[in-house]
């Protein structure tokens with residue numbers, strides 16, 4: 001018997017189905033426009049299927065985190081989803097106010113409504129047990145209007161937030177199609193890891209990555225970790241390199257200073273299995289300049305350097321299993337796309353099994369037209385690496401418990 005329900009287990013016709021999707025997307029800070037609609041397209045399958053089956057579909061999602069410049073409303077997500085689905089997706093700029101409840105109650109079968117960014121509600125950012133989350137205002141207010149809860153948000157499944165786990169306690173719950181597929185494909189990749197196994201860890205969320213490094217090195221899953229992005233800068237700093245005041249400040253201001261200590265410990269314990277950049281790219285007089293790590297000026301690091309790219313590409317070529325999470329640099333700027341793009345190309349040309357996880361690196365892969373060259377392109381960054389590190393995903397555990 002399957003460990004959790006899927007959409008196939010419920011007759012959704014004429015029922016109100018609350019669907020947690022993860023349409024958290026890169027947004028251009030200057031125009032405020034969505035830069036990549038990969039996740040919106042992914043969830044279209046689940047949404048359409050429910051709508052075709054006659055459900056009244058209520059979508060719940062988040063965009064970014066409080067304090068970030070892409071922490072926006074979901075109004076343009078609704079428009080983009082309408083275009084992708086070729087069906088009208090209504091939007092209400094509220095989560096559980098009376099007007100949101102009225103909008104839910106007035107839905108007819110096949111109709112779709114997107115609620116506001118769940119993280120506008122401060123309780124959402126707290127990580128707690130499903131039982132605790134079931135008592136939040138969000139869950140208490142919406143549950144009476146919902147027949148089924150479907151969690152399709154694989155990319156956020158490692159978070160134990162109210163919108164992800166709270167409804168599973170009292171509302172019959174199931175995994176959506178994206179959740180089902182991701183769990184199946186990643187689990188089968190995990191059951192079959194071949195060595196050498198390389199983890200390429202970059203991006204802007206080092207908290208997830210540093211934990212994963214420790215796990216996959218300790219349990220022998222990874223033979224080598226190639227660090228890039230902010231993760232690379234943190235490990236580089238931990239190695240004793242002078243990364244420049246501006247980069248140290250950036251790391252400290254983001255609250256990641258303790259990761260430097262953790263990285264020092266990892267370097268001590270695992271030696272050269274933990275790789276970090278030997279050169280970096282900065283912007284000087286408007287141009288990209290590649291600089292050896294012994295000579296980094298007080299300038300922001302925007303990419304790994306050409307020698308690091310070559311060193312990492314060699315490891316990728318010889319690996320039998322490569323997992324990549326997060327871009328190597330600010331790939332949205334063509335001057336600093338080289339690290340991200342060359343390493344994606346190296347993966348595409350590798351004979352090993354390749355798994356790409358995370359919205360930004362998935363977008364870069366799609367931008368290069370290389371999706372079909374990868375073993376699996378996961379919509380989840382943190383969720384995917386947590387799974388590869390052998391951790392349980394809070395939202396998946398909640399779905400399993402809900403079935404029991």
Ligand code: 3PG
Nearest residue numbers: 022024065155156381382
């Ligand atoms: C992601 O993009 O990884 C998911 O949407 C989760 O976002 P979070 O790391 O802000 O919780």
